[in-house]
Amino acid sequence: MSNGNGNDKPVRSLEDPNFKTCLQDARFQNQNATKWCFTMFVDFHKCERLLGEGSDCCGQFKKVYRAICPNEWVQKWEEQIEEGNFPVDLPEKRNK
Amino acid sequence: MSTWKTLFLQDSASPLMEHLTLFHDHTILILILITILVSQMLLSMLLNKLSHRFLLEGQLIETIWTILPAIILILIALPSLRLLYILDEINNPSITIKIIGHQWYWSYEYSDYKNIEFDSYMIPTKELNSFNFRLLEVDNRTPFPYKTQIRLLVTSADVIHSWTVPSMGIKIDSTPGRLNQANLIANRSSIFFGQCSEICGANHSFMPIILESIKPNLFLNWIISKT
Ligand SMILES: [Cu+2]
Numbered sequence: 001m002s003n004g005n006g007n008d009k010p011v012r013s014l015e016d017p018n019f020k021t022c023l024q025d026a027r028f029q030n031q032n033a034t035k036w037c038f039t040m041f042v043d044f045h046k047c048e049r050l051l052g053e054g055s056d057c058c059g060q061f062k063k064v065y066r067a068i069c070p071n072e073w074v075q076k077w078e079e080q081i082e083e084g085n086f087p088v089d090l091p092e093k094r095n096k
Numbered sequence: 097m098s099t100w101k102t103l104f105l106q107d108s109a110s111p112l113m114e115h116l117t118l119f120h121d122h123t124i125l126i127l128i129l130i131t132i133l134v135s136q137m138l139l140s141m142l143l144n145k146l147s148h149r150f151l152l153e154g155q156l157i158e159t160i161w162t163i164l165p166a167i168i169l170i171l172i173a174l175p176s177l178r179l180l181y182i183l184d185e186i187n188n189p190s191i192t193i194k195i196i197g198h199q200w201y202w203s204y205e206y207s208d209y210k211n212i213e214f215d216s217y218m219i220p221t222k223e224l225n226s227f228n229f230r231l232l233e234v235d236n237r238t239p240f241p242y243k244t245q246i247r248l249l250v251t252s253a254d255v256i257h258s259w260t261v262p263s264m265g266i267k268i269d270s271t272p273g274r275l276n277q278a279n280l281i282a283n284r285s286s287i288f289f290g291q292c293s294e295i296c297g298a299n300h301s302f303m304p305i306i307l308e309s310i311k312p313n314l315f316l317n318w319i320i321s322k323t
Contacts, residue, residue: 013312014312015190019208020191021189021208022192024188024189032275032277033275033276034273068275071207072196
């Protein structure tokens, strides 16, 4: 029951910050949330490439895109990144 | 089964639907008044002998019947706009439910805490119990906690569908390649029915929606019990 935050305490209420879904983003106030989802996905991957995989700072992006993007879309985009035909240029992967 | 009550709006179970019902009643009242006034005028025109030789114009009455409709339109437009903006508001939701329309079933994703996915198919008529509703029963109901703000995100995997629950005041298009956001909150625990509302193919009538609003901690138990 990991939630990406490294905090594995059991949840008690819906107001538990670990359980609670992401807040509204002031940049994306439209009913149409397509761009919000895509931006968060791209930001997560940019973040991971710049700060190294598994960086704590990128968790928030992941939480948001996992909460709002349909799983099918995420799968498709991850495949595209793998195959190198993702429509957004991502920074080079950092060698550890 | 069709009963007299199907002529009216369903009993509301969310503050938004309360507002919509009030607005509907307000507008219908104005509509009835106008209809009565116009029929009275038509009737008196038909039954009148029109024997007033010098009645050619009436500045005052013409001014009144130009201005009055404008005022009536404003009285409808302002509450309507207000409602439009209220419906658009997302109020700090506690959970997010993703809804994906397919030909011809709905699938749901809860991925705030764990990743829970399930499909919701209609139960065919021959498998129904005698107390079930024909064409409305599904195999997997959609649970959610009552008195809790919920963010709905609706999209489609194939053609356009429309995710609709009348007693919640929600009707939102499910469009391929687009995510539509809506707000859901229930006043009470109950079961709410809905149907796809965009002609989406042969089985358009056979992809119903059942929402089940339950106590928040029962909902949490359900989330935790899911693997
Ligand atoms: Cu449909």
